[in-house]
Amino acid sequence: MSKKQPIFECRDLKIEARPWDAPPIPIVKGVSFDVNPGEVVALIGESGSGKTTISLASLGYTKPGLHFSGGEALLLGKDMITIDAEEKRLRRGEHVAYLAQSAAATFNPALKIGEQVTESAVLHGEMSQEAANIRAEELYNALELPDPDRIGGRYPHQVSGGQLQRLMAAMALVEKPSLLVLDEPTTALDVTTQIEVLKAFKKVIEEEGSAAIYVTHDLAVVAQIADHIVVLYSGEVMEQGPVEEIINRPKHAYTKRLMAAVRPSPEAGQGIATSKEHMRDVPALQVKNVSAGYGRGANGQPAVKVLRDINVSVERGHVVGVIGESGCGKSTLARVMAGLLPASEGEVLLDGNVLKPALQDRARDELQLVQFVFQMADTALNPRQTIGDIIGRPLTFYQGITGRERREKVLDIMRMVELPPEFEGRQPAELSGGQKQRVNLARGLAANPEVLLCDEVTSALDTIVGANVIKLLERLRKETGVSFVFISHDLSTVSSFADEIVVLYAGRVVEQGPVDEVLSPPFHPYTRLLITSVPEMRVGWLEDTMETREAAAGIAGAVEITEVGCPFFNRCPLKIDGVCDTQAPPIRQHAKGHQIACHHDLDEIEESEHQPQKVLTGYERALVDEEAAKVTKA
Amino acid sequence: MWQMVLRRILIGLVLIWVVSVFIFILTQVLPGDAAQIRLGQQATPESLAALRKELGLDRSLPVQYFSWIGNLLIGNLGISAAGGATIESLIGNRIGNTVFMTAIVTLISVPLSVVLGLIAAMFPGRLIDRVITSGTLGLIAVPDFFVAIFLILFLAVQLGWVPAVSYLSGSEGFWKSVYVLALPIGTLVIVVSAQMIRMTRAGILNVMGSPYIEMAILKGVPRKRIILRHALLNAIGPIVNVIALNLAYLVSGVVVIETIFAYPGLAKLMVDGVQTRDIPLVQACGMIFCTTYVVLILIADIASIVSNPRLRHPK
């Protein structure tokens, strides 16, 4: 790298919180790093590491309640902290631009998109309104937005969430800033959409030649987009260096620990060997031909049908992972199992006995055996009850245990989930996120259930904390013989922990079977899209993936619930027009217990996977079409 | 959107109907036999029956209700129980006075509140904001008559600037009338504005906390434009809502103020009617006030529907 003047220099930056009734609390404790021209620097850390706070310092801004207390934030040689307000205002937008996590919240609902995109440039006297409009249209084109000449005339609620995310990028780039600050811009997105947005950002950063600060907690994402990494913990820099070096040869203990907590990419053979010791003749929980949805429609059917004809069985002592993008019906399936949402068709069986569809009709001992663990421990624990009461209630309610016996059992369970006994008398607000999630699990376990339904229990947790919870679940499964239904959008987590995987798409099971079977060919095209979309912690992965046709076909689409045909039709690289969109796909048996719902037979699918994974040329496309036509005739 | 507005208007009409039924039941059905009350315990059965017939009390309740509401709709409000005069004539003399006063109060208080609310919201935590917020907090916590007697004591009695009693002979010009009414108008402006200022400030500050305002700050948009374009455009619905609600509050405020200043308006007429238990008069005045109130609340609702960009520009 040439010895150029850095775009941004952070020198011993200190930021503190000043509560009105307590002494100041340091949030950022002396952080230094440089951003050189054309370079993308990633600030990586977990919640509370101060990464967003540091990135905002480059705009001379702190969130309400926070104050600069030392150091410099030099943007193009000028300290953004000490320059006067008017100069600060002029530099914001012109030299440095910010992209927030949620585009939906950052657009003003009452103003047209075009005005919001161009306003900063016009107000700064950079260009006329006409010139700004032309520049904006250029960017809409570069970001592959539909209707680039008219999208600016719309209001934010009139375009989709993914489009807003890209429009925000246009808003940031309109003045060609020297520095872009991207604050977790892909965290709220599904894996498949994430690739698309990452690709767009990377392309635009390269074309515009801006430097960037990229804030994230996701190491795999960093590997794709960053040149340089700054690892933060509790407001201090643990380690910094080129991306290759940090990822391949981390030196600091915290970085190593962070890397260790990242789940490896999903592959066959990395799960734990299936244990048979807890198995019985009948599955613990079985779902047969279940359909369900929300609202009341015609003739007893739900108004919005989310699940269609689902068959899943959970063997005793097994972990069944349910995977799919948001909107595929994963949580709905768990709610049907628990009886929170009665199925409109089909039945749920517990130890071979049919359960009543609705919760209030089920017997208390049936309820006891199927426990539901909610995703957000923050809202799932009553803030006005003590940890002891929360864990103790199922003991009293199901087993009539009270008094000293209950207290001892509560302490036993707390020990089991690795919570210190002194937490018994505390309220949930006094615990950290991971500790609350343990209480949440402990409450489910206290009922002494046969099946624990875990709805995205690690999704809201930081990497290391989430990894610890998974470790706990693995141990509990071995010790207690409880079956788990583990719902997650994160294929890596599921594949290292589950015995069987159920892949849901738009309310239907597209593939299911033992984890090693599902993760090795033949794949359902959707499973394949999911596997290829999980970012790998390796530089260059993004480019490789973008070459595959799965990505090309899949990333553009969104989950859409369809009435007829295969729901994956509009995103499938192997689709057969006239067949896949009109007829429900047959279920094909592969190995024992491994099923794929697809119009192609399994050999065809497997063969397609051996073909070079590239975007098809016109000639190749013709070949595929020809093949497809043959299948249609047959 | 127009469907929603239409729906709100229908609900408003239903509410006005419910109000009329309530007033009818409360004043005519629950208290018992009006003829008995008017003639007292010593009345002969013959005179009772005659009065009942005269008042129409011998008919069934639904018939009584519909004849009452029917007469109300054509402007035939009945005969005052106290003086024997027609209620139309009593009200006709007074209603103009009340409308005159409330109109002036509205014209002063609405711009005043919006401006003060905006100023407070632009400088949160600064001295001017603290003065405005603590002043208005004090004012909304005290009874309306408290403000009135302080103004009377200092402006009328101690300083002698304005008259303490607001009597209009009807021959004064506009400015003379305003001068005579300075105290009641001042009192009403103060009590109505206090609430409006607070709610305007809260409405804008609420918007000022949104991520899109933070984004505007980070884009380098000047403060004036942030408040006047980004924030105000989103706060306008809530503010119009607040204004309509507080004008509805005027309906109550006017009762106390007309009484304390002996101002010959509709509210004073109604309070006098309550004291002499002149039921037909109370019914008529009650219907006028309550209908106005429901209409103002309706306007508030419609304002918040119409100002919502999501409803104004459907997908």
Added chain:
Amino acid sequence: MTDTTNTSPDVDSSIYDELPDAPPKTRLRLSWVGKISVAVVAFWVFIAIVGPYIAPYHEAFFIEDDLAGNPIDDPSFMLPSSQAWLGTDYLGRDILSRIMWGARTTIGISFIATLLAYSIGITMGIAAAVAGGWTDAALSRMVDAVLSFPNIMLGLIVIAAFGSSIPMLILLAGVIYAASVFRIARALGQDIMVQDYVEAARARGEGLWWIISKEVLPNAAMPLATDFGLRLVFVILFISTLSFLGLGVQPPISDWGSMVRANLQGLGNGLGGGALAPLAPALAIASLTIAINLIVDDISAQAGGSLAGKMS
């Protein structure tokens, strides 16, 4: 497992496990304004309880003789003296004593009425939130009907029909303000009913009574307590206004609102004359309601700073 999931031997796994994000328990701390307000409210509550026992005169006692026992020509609107610390009213009664007696009437009626409003409003509001459906719709429409009257109008109409008495005033204020309590309790109840912890209780199979008493009410208690203060202020203002219009508490019982009205003519004499007679009870009302309001404001203002302060 691949090697990346194995923790390297040189990593101490006990550190960096989790950032401590549990905030210290916040205690309620009042500002000095809040503390003074608490003292003012406590003072009036004390007077309301013991006022009639320590007041120099009975509320209906007419001062006719001076301390030496000589008859007074005109005992009305006397200036403060050692005989009557705050002077006398238009009939020559001791204002201080009447304020002390009146505290019991004004605060007592308002407090009982607010309690009544709360018992009706919360019961119905929580019932509507928990039951939902038809019950909710019916209760909500009833409340809408009550709320489509301006409070004071409903008061005037009812008093015109039934006359005024203390039980009537309590009932009237109780019912009118129950409607607004209903709205708040219902909204709070609905917010809480969709929380995951309530759903968790339902999934466990808990009965309705447990859900209401252990899951919903404890979480609604704090906001409702704050609201109780505000509601009490509204009721005090409502009762005082009716009394001021001569339609509330009837003589000879003393009550702050009617004291202001009865002595209104004293205002014309100015500060050097009888102005204290209407002013003193008006100040009593104002001090009480402002103090309650300030306490409520202090409690709810403890939320964090605002973004608008960041603009430069």
